[in-house]
Amino acid sequence: MKQLRLIGAPTDIGAGRRGASMGPEALRVANLQQALQQHGLNVTDGGDLSGPANPQQGPVDGFRHLEQVVAWNRSVHEAVHATLQQGQLPVLLGGDHALAIGSIAAVAQYCREQGKKLLVLWLDAHADANTNTSTPTGNIHGMPVTSLLGIGPDQLTSIGGKVPALQPDAIRQIGIRSVDREEKQHLHELGLRVYDMRHIDEHGMRVTMEQALSGIDADTHLHVSFDIDFLDPAVAPGVGTAVPGGPTYRETQLCMEMIADTGRLASLDVMELNPACDVRNQTAELVVELVESLFGKSTLIR
Numbered sequence: 001m002k003q004l005r006l007i008g009a010p011t012d013i014g015a016g017r018r019g020a021s022m023g024p025e026a027l028r029v030a031n032l033q034q035a036l037q038q039h040g041l042n043v044t045d046g047g048d049l050s051g052p053a054n055p056q057q058g059p060v061d062g063f064r065h066l067e068q069v070v071a072w073n074r075s076v077h078e079a080v081h082a083t084l085q086q087g088q089l090p091v092l093l094g095g096d097h098a099l100a101i102g103s104i105a106a107v108a109q110y111c112r113e114q115g116k117k118l119l120v121l122w123l124d125a126h127a128d129a130n131t132n133t134s135t136p137t138g139n140i141h142g143m144p145v146t147s148l149l150g151i152g153p154d155q156l157t158s159i160g161g162k163v164p165a166l167q168p169d170a171i172r173q174i175g176i177r178s179v180d181r182e183e184k185q186h187l188h189e190l191g192l193r194v195y196d197m198r199h200i201d202e203h204g205m206r207v208t209m210e211q212a213l214s215g216i217d218a219d220t221h222l223h224v225s226f227d228i229d230f231l232d233p234a235v236a237p238g239v240g241t242a243v244p245g246g247p248t249y250r251e252t253q254l255c256m257e258m259i260a261d262t263g264r265l266a267s268l269d270v271m272e273l274n275p276a277c278d279v280r281n282q283t284a285e286l287v288v289e290l291v292e293s294l295f296g297k298s299t300l301i302r
């Protein structure tokens with residue numbers, strides 16, 4: 001049985017609104033570890049990583065807190081890579097989504113070392129494919145996808161050794177409904193596979209997930225980068241950049257269950273939970289339920 005390792009990254013260094021730094025603790029308060037253990041999973045809590053404090057400065061050259069974002073990502077990269085090397089499944093508890101740079105760079109590096117194929121599912125309201133010139137905010141949590149694809153400053157693009165860490169065809173984005181004007185151009189030029197809300201509206205979550213998961217085989221390492229703002233804010237208010245019109249509770253459950261059914265989930269990011277925006281920790285509790293489904297909780301005996 002796979003052993004899971006929780007890795008807390010308590011920072012909001014890449015976000016505009018503060019509070020995602022409290023995400024890991026809110027998930028612990030919502031009993032994430034215990035809930036997963038109830039399903040027979042072996043789960044260790046590796047505690048929290050540390051890194052620079054949030055200086056709350058404005059953007060410089062279109063990047064807010066670049067140096068601090070790099071420091072946090074180096075530490076995430078090291079922890080995620082070491083966890084994979086130990087044969088454990090890393091569950092990164094964010095923290096803002098800029099930390100997916102270090103996490104996914106580590107996963108990609110590990111897959112190269114092991115000769116495995118990597119598929120990244122990016123569940124998000126946002127495409128997170130800005131650069132320092134297209135960003136309307138300077139917030140680096142809007143730039144992890146471009147960084148992983150080799151666009152941006154060296155310190156961000158080379159964290160996992162190889163640049164780019166990923167090829168565009170290794171990422172599938174689901175739930176997207178907020179894309180900045182120039183960011184849209186990047187998606188187009190990069191040829192990213194985007195299953196946006198329009199696609200989900202027209203085809204339903206089931207067909208969308210069948211398409212997004214197509215091509216997975218026994219050799220695939222499946223990584224899920226779950227930005228909690230993927231969910232409709234009516235059910236998940238505890239995020240810093242909420243966008244209305246997201247998947248419902250049931251649609252998200254189906255999405256998680258279909259990922260679990262592949263049996264290939266090998267690393268996970270749980271990002272952007274912001275307890276300062278939450279109501280009585282309800283979003284954290286919801287996330288715990290969804291992560292349970294992701295690891296195979298089901299009403300059926302299989």
Ligand SMILES: NC(=[NH2+])NCCC[C@H](N)C(=O)O
Nearest residue numbers: 097126130137139141142241
């Ligand atoms: N991971 C996130 N929540 N990203 C939000 C990004 C919002 C906006 N596109 C920006 O670049 O500032």
Ligand SMILES: [Mn+2]
Nearest residue numbers: 125126227229
């Ligand atoms: Mn988002």
Ligand SMILES: [Mn+2]
Nearest residue numbers: 097124128227
């Ligand atoms: Mn995001």
